[in-house]
Amino acid sequence: MDKTLDDSLVGQVLDGRYRVDSLIARGGMATVYLATDRRLDRVVALKVMHPELARHEEFVSRFIREAKTAARLTHPNIVAVFDQSADGGHVYLVMEFIDGQTLRELLGDRGRCTPREALELLGPVLSALGAAHRAGMVHRDVKPENVLIGKEGTYAHAVKVADFGLARSAAAGATVSLAGMIVGTASYLAPEQVKSGICDARSDVYSAGIVLYEMLTGAKPFVADSPIQVAYRHVHDEVPTPSASVPGLDPALDALVARATAKDPAERPADANVFHAEVMRTAGSLPDAALDFGAIPEEEDPDNTATAEFAAMSGQRHFARTRMMPAPETTRAVPPPPPLPADATRVDPAARATKPGGKQVYKARTSPNQPRQLVPADQPWRPRRGHYALAVILVVALILGIAAWWAASGQFRSMPSVIRQTQQAAIAQLTRDGLHADVLSDYSDSVPSGLVITSSPDPSGKVKKGGEVRITVSKGPKPVAVPDEAGQDPDTAAKALRDAGFQVVIATDQVFSDSVASGAVVSVNPGFAQPGATLTLTLSKGAQAFPVPDVTGLSEDDARAKLAAAGFTNVKVNKWFFGDTVHSQQPEAGKDARHADPVELFENPLS
Structure with a gap:
């Protein structure tokens, strides 16, 4: 705009x-x-x-x-x-x-994402929705326009969800039911929102599933001439599999979208926290080839321009392989030819010229400082063609020998051992030895987090002087899905989680929940953690109570509308004779009640 x-x-x-x-x-x-x-x-x-x-x-x-x-x-x-x-x-x-762009703008620029990028983008979105669901809130309008991506940091920190709980009743693309305004955008509405206007955490999961479909394929699953027709298709048509639009996508991605977008809310993940755990399990189980499917091939991006542009845009968020360029050919010193043997003799032409009557040669010297001395010789020394050939062979053999030694041993050194050192200590040692470190990370059940698991070359091998050593640093044990203990009493939930190998603490602050009884567990955070990690149980304060508005003196329709605007929809009307004006109400105006509690209206018999 x-x-x-x-x-x-x-x-x-x-x-x-x-x-x-x-x-x-x-x-x-x-x-x-x-x-x-x-x-x-x-x-x-x-x-x-x-x-x-x-x-x-x-x-x-x-x-x-x-x-x-x-x-x-x-x-x-x-x-x-x-x-x-x-x-x-x-x-x-x-x-x-947020200084950046929306997910809608990113998709507009790039068309679609690789599965790895899509899952890494979806993770923080589900983390945000999960926090809302744990607090008893439903977003109701999950879509790419409400996902903001900052310019700095990884997706886990740069992705933020906007417009939590803000009504979209007047927005273009919202749908309307006879009972009133339905909040949401047609392309991402769950079927139950269209049919009844009622939504819960599973409705947000449906919308997130549609967003995942769009990231994987670059298009929305349903397109029609009007928002009403799009909403109709969400109710009556099955969401197609992403691989139908992009052949080659892994079936696990199809299954992930299908589960999140099931027509029956009971068949979807219970909330964004459960869906987040399933997304992480899928991402951890897929091979790199499946996660990077659709990435720009190296032959189409030889100088890494496209990946570099995306990395700059998204804050070092590119997962393509590192491509090594061949080292330039270096200048090599050639050793000088070997000196003549110390006992070699040669004829001095000047001597032969001054003494034509006798043949003389220089006597062989036993040390470099010995003066040259002419002595009679029966026959002068003349170099022959065979001598030249022998000298050339000797020089070539010497050069080849030096080259072979350099190739086999001279350019290499013993590989220093950095196994089980901290990353910082390993890099420092390699630097002192004139080597460069390329750091990777991986999970390990046996090596503590932050220590080196392996190196390439390994400690028993050799490494090129000034070369690169790839070290893999442990991230600790691989995270596992945390059992869902929502709705359980704290003691039962804590015992189950400790039996599963986790530490447990109970959050000081409790949260309101319309679905979980007071004192029971609302959520376990995080939903995906390493064995031995500390988990936090958040307990419910029960449903939140709100002041009941005063509707006495209003007509039944006006009274219902005012109560609905305040969140009270369970209204019972007691009619007396033919009256149409509210005479009294229960609970009385200003009293606190939960939104699910009934509000009784008594109409004035004389109105």
């Missing part, structure tokens, strides 16, 4: 604190601006509700209530919410600014 568009808010200061600098994007419910928090001197994202919606109390109350709920979520993969307020007619939300 063109950020230079004229907008009346650009240049204004809201609440005397937030200076609106430029437009970032427009959505169905709000407009997002780049702003500066003048009090803390930091860049933030300002989400301002559209003025036409800000005039409706229901939209404003939902915006504010759900913004406060989102602000309670603290997770490294969730866009942080800093503040919420209203200035005049502007209702706004202050959020963390």
Whole structure:
């Protein structure tokens, strides 16, 4: 979107604190601006509700209530919410600014991802959704536009999920049911959202499965002329397998998408934490060839341009093999030819010229300092052709011998042993020995994390002087899926987890949950860990209670609408005669009740 568009808010200061600098994007419910928090001197994202919606109390109350709920979520993969307020007619939300791009923009640039990239992108998304699910929240609008990718760091740290719990009731592509607005975007709606407008954590899993399909294939599974038709297909059509669009994808990826997008919510993973564990198991079980399927072949990218561009964009996130360039040919010193033997004799031409009557030669010397002495000779020494040939053979043999020695031994040295040293100590030793280290990592059940498992060449071999040594550093035991103890009492869950080889602590803070009884385990974190790791059990405080609004004096329809806006949908009406005005209510106005609790209305018999 063109950020230079004229907008009346650009240049204004809201609440005397937030200076609106430029437009970032427009959505169905709000407009997002780049702003500066003048009090803390930091860049933030300002989400301002559209003025036409800000005039409706229901939209404003939902915006504010759900913004406060989102602000309670603290997770490294969730866009942080800093503040919420209203200035005049502007209702706004202050959020963390992510300098990067959306997953939608990445897919637009690249078409589709390799399976490895898709699973690594999906991991932090599911981690964020899992945190929300543990807190009893449902995102309701999981899609590539709400996945932000920062410019720095690996995907595990750079990927963040935005718009947690924010209504999309006015957004283009949202679907509507007779009972009211259904929050979501048609291309990612779960079937139950379309049919009943009711969703839970499994609905987010469905949407995440659609996002995974789109990352693997570069296209949405269902396309139609209108959002209503797309939503209809989500209800009645099976999501196709990714390999139907991209032949060659591993069947395990098809199975992952199929399980997440099952029509029956009961057949899907229970929440994003369970789906995250399944994604990690799949990623750990697939061979490199399956994970890197579809990557740019080396012959099509000989200078690594495409991979380098992607690595620069995504913060050193490329998984292609390292390609070694051949070393340039070096200049070699050729040894001089061997000296003549010390006992060789030769005729001095000058001597022969001055003494024509006698043949003389130089006497052989026994040391270099001995003066030359002419002595009579019966026959002068003349070099013959065979002598030249012998000299050449000797020189060539000497050169070849030196070359053979250099090739066999001279350019190599013994390989130093760095096994079970720390990575830092191993690199330091190799550097001292004039060698270069190429560091890899792998899981190991026998070598503690951070220590070297193997080296190539191994310690009994030889390595080229100044060459490269590949060391593999242990990451400790391979993580395993943590048993799902949600709903269990803490003692039972802790015993099961300790029996499985984990350490257990119970979180100090408890969370509200509509589905888990008070005192029971809501979640086990993390959902995937190394044996012996410490797991945290989060306990439930039960369902959260909210004040019941006052609906006395309203008609039945208005009373139901006001209660629904406050989250109370279990309404029972007691009609007296032909009255249509609420005379009283139970619980009374202002009393706390859970959203699932019934609210009884008694109509005035005289109205």
